[in-house]
Amino acid sequence: MAAFTATLLKPWTPRVLQIRWSRYNPYYLEPEPRKEVYSTPETELTPEQLKERELKSVRPIKAAPPVVHSSVFSDPMISKFINMMMKGGNKILARNIMLQTLENIKRKQVEKYHKAPDAEKAGIECNPYVIFHQALANCKPVIGLVTIQRGSRHYQVPTPLTDNRQRFVAMKWMIAECRENKHRRTLMDEKLAQELLAAFANKGPVVKKKFELHKMAEANRAFAHYRWW
Amino acid sequence: TYFLVTFSLKIMNIQVSQTRSLGTAAVEAEPPASGTRAIFRTVQQDPAHHSEQDLGQYYTLPPDHVCSVFPHGLPRHFQLQMKTFNETCVMVREPALELISHLKKADYSKPALRYLLYGVTGTGKTMTLCHALHYCSTQGWVVVHIPDAHLWVKNCKELIPSSYNSSRLDQPILASQWLKNFGITNKHFLSKIKTTKTYMWTKRESTEEGQPLGELLEKGLTRIKSSSDVMGALLRELRLQCSKPQDEGSGAFRLVVAVDGVNALWGRTTLRRENKNKVPHSLLALILAFCGGAIITSLSQSGSLFTPRLAYLPHELLGKEGFDSLDPFIPVPVPGYSEKEFESCYQYYIDRKWLQHSQSHTEEGKKELIFLSNRNPAVFEKLCAAL
Numbered sequence: 001m002a003a004f005t006a007t008l009l010k011p012w013t014p015r016v017l018q019i020r021w022s023r024y025n026p027y028y029l030e031p032e033p034r035k036e037v038y039s040t041p042e043t044e045l046t047p048e049q050l051k052e053r054e055l056k057s058v059r060p061i062k063a064a065p066p067v068v069h070s071s072v073f074s075d076p077m078i079s080k081f082i083n084m085m086m087k088g089g090n091k092i093l094a095r096n097i098m099l100q101t102l103e104n105i106k107r108k109q110v111e112k113y114h115k116a117p118d119a120e121k122a123g124i125e126c127n128p129y130v131i132f133h134q135a136l137a138n139c140k141p142v143i144g145l146v147t148i149q150r151g152s153r154h155y156q157v158p159t160p161l162t163d164n165r166q167r168f169v170a171m172k173w174m175i176a177e178c179r180e181n182k183h184r185r186t187l188m189d190e191k192l193a194q195e196l197l198a199a200f201a202n203k204g205p206v207v208k209k210k211f212e213l214h215k216m217a218e219a220n221r222a223f224a225h226y227r228w229w
Numbered sequence: 230t231y232f233l234v235t236f237s238l239k240i241m242n243i244q245v246s247q248t249r250s251l252g253t254a255a256v257e258a259e260p261p262a263s264g265t266r267a268i269f270r271t272v273q274q275d276p277a278h279h280s281e282q283d284l285g286q287y288y289t290l291p292p293d294h295v296c297s298v299f300p301h302g303l304p305r306h307f308q309l310q311m312k313t314f315n316e317t318c319v320m321v322r323e324p325a326l327e328l329i330s331h332l333k334k335a336d337y338s339k340p341a342l343r344y345l346l347y348g349v350t351g352t353g354k355t356m357t358l359c360h361a362l363h364y365c366s367t368q369g370w371v372v373v374h375i376p377d378a379h380l381w382v383k384n385c386k387e388l389i390p391s392s393y394n395s396s397r398l399d400q401p402i403l404a405s406q407w408l409k410n411f412g413i414t415n416k417h418f419l420s421k422i423k424t425t426k427t428y429m430w431t432k433r434e435s436t437e438e439g440q441p442l443g444e445l446l447e448k449g450l451t452r453i454k455s456s457s458d459v460m461g462a463l464l465r466e467l468r469l470q471c472s473k474p475q476d477e478g479s480g481a482f483r484l485v486v487a488v489d490g491v492n493a494l495w496g497r498t499t500l501r502r503e504n505k506n507k508v509p510h511s512l513l514a515l516i517l518a519f520c521g522g523a524i525i526t527s528l529s530q531s532g533s534l535f536t537p538r539l540a541y542l543p544h545e546l547l548g549k550e551g552f553d554s555l556d557p558f559i560p561v562p563v564p565g566y567s568e569k570e571f572e573s574c575y576q577y578y579i580d581r582k583w584l585q586h587s588q589s590h591t592e593e594g595k596k597e598l599i600f601l602s603n604r605n606p607a608v609f610e611k612l613c614a615a616l
Contacts, residue, residue: 099615
């Protein structure tokens with residue numbers, strides 16, 4: 001009886017402790033996921049690298065985040081896309097959707113490849129990763145609009161976008177398009193595969209949105225001097 | 230005139246092949262380059278002549294064979310691969326060769342031998358079964374193929390009490406689908422085999438003695454309510470006629486009964502009433518005793534109900550009752566890919582443009598794939614799908 005009440009009164013600790021985003025003590029070192037670093041023998045290392053290795057044997061190391069892979073097949077852009085698609089922390093589902101999307105793209109292209117006559121075969125791209133990267137590159141806007149207040153009016157001022165911002169905007173548009181403007185019963189991987197293939201060919205609603213943004217920026221170029229950075 | 234004749238013959242050939250391609254689902258695959266032959270493909274396309282030389286190599290099934298022999302037999306992921314690669318290639322592996330050699334040497338005047346394929350999930354039991362069935366159908370046997378016995382004991386949409394025996398239940402949709410596929414597979418036998426007794430389906434309908442099997446099938450397809458009864462009757466007919474010694478009237482035929490997921494017949498069901506279904510009962514009768522053929526079965530954990538995920542041995546999946554009923558049988562273990570087979574599969578995927586990731590063509594990538602899949606065929610296929 002006393003033991004049972006003691007278990008009720010003990011302080012509650014969560015089962016999984018969130019370590020990564022807490023503030024690490026500065027003497028914690030970053031983790032090293034690349035395999036080549038571990039396989040080079042000591043003779044080939046510069047003195048700084050040797051020093052780093054010695055430090056690793058005495059200092060503690062931070063926990064590796066789930067985005068970091070040591071696999072040869074890992075791709076940071078795909079990881080970012082999976083993170084953006086994830087809802088409620090369900091990374092497993094988001095990752096499965098992404099893998100299924102890549103499979104769908106590959107299946108469509110390989111089928112087309114095998115049925116095409118020999119002359120057209122060289123023009124058909126079958127690599128889903130190349131298609132993914134090219135599609136997102138086609139969706140990236142070069143120039144964006146920022147709201148600046150002058151007096152009481154708000155103006156849409158054209159401004160250059162950084163690399164990160166461009167990439168973020170392209171992925172966001174792609175995911176939003178697939179979630180909102182499609183038939184309710186189609187699965188996400190089918191929708192994504194369709195949209196990515198369309199963007200690869202520079203057609204489809206996402207590329208259209210990019211061109212509209214460019215047109216708006218062109219229309220508002222008179223206000224460009226409102227920008228002070 | 231010679232030139233004109235050859236030219237017109239060529240036109241006719243092109244037209245014939247075009248009409249054929251319109252008829253069949255898949256476009257005919259382009260012929261391989263005449264000089265080189267890929268190392269993972271074998272020249273021998275006839276399963277009767279496959280030998281140890283062809284181990285680990287792929288042979289191609291012609292599209293019309295696929296449509297006629299396997300209307301419902303191939304696993305779903307393989308059907309997708311067929312559609313994508315525009316060809317049907319099956320790897321020649323040891324368990325299949327062993328099975329086929331047993332089938333060649335068996336004595337068919339004695340009761341039928343039972344073969345049981347077992348192995349971990351995803352090692353290729355269903356594909357081995359299909360390879361053996363292809364051999365049987367090229368030799369002209371009657372093929373009774375039940376692609377997944379688990380479908381009969383779970384998730385059924387319509388259950389009606391059987392008119393034949395009121396304590397049992399029927400599944401009309403599944404039965405009528407199976408009858409249609411049976412008709413496609415065994416078209417040439419439908420007129421040759423005749424019924425031996427009169428069957429009463431309802432008060433007004435009956436099939437007389439001496440009618441060909443085709444009539445029986447049509448009855449089952451038109452009257453869906455009695456399709457399970459038709460199926461039971463058909464299995465009974467085949468069993469009786471196959472065991473009969475050869476007489477001058479009907480030619481003797483050899484029967485192969487292939488059941489995938491045979492552990493469903495002795496396992497638990499999710500159906501509300503625990504009465505045994507009509508069809509598994511007649512299937513059981515067929516499996517347990519007939520002469521002049523072979524029974525090839527395979528276990529399957531992936532579709533089974535209330536079995537632990539890692540169980541794969543016959544005793545675990547069949548249970549005591551099932552094991553004792555199936556005993557004696559010839560067990561055929563189906564292992565994962567050997568090194569040579571894995572290499573062959575890897576080269577095949579590269580050739581068919583399935584492995585697209587640039588890193589997957591390197592040694593590092595290949596080592597990683599071997600590590601992640603442990604040379605299990607299904608896991609390897611799933612991994613390669615996304616790469």
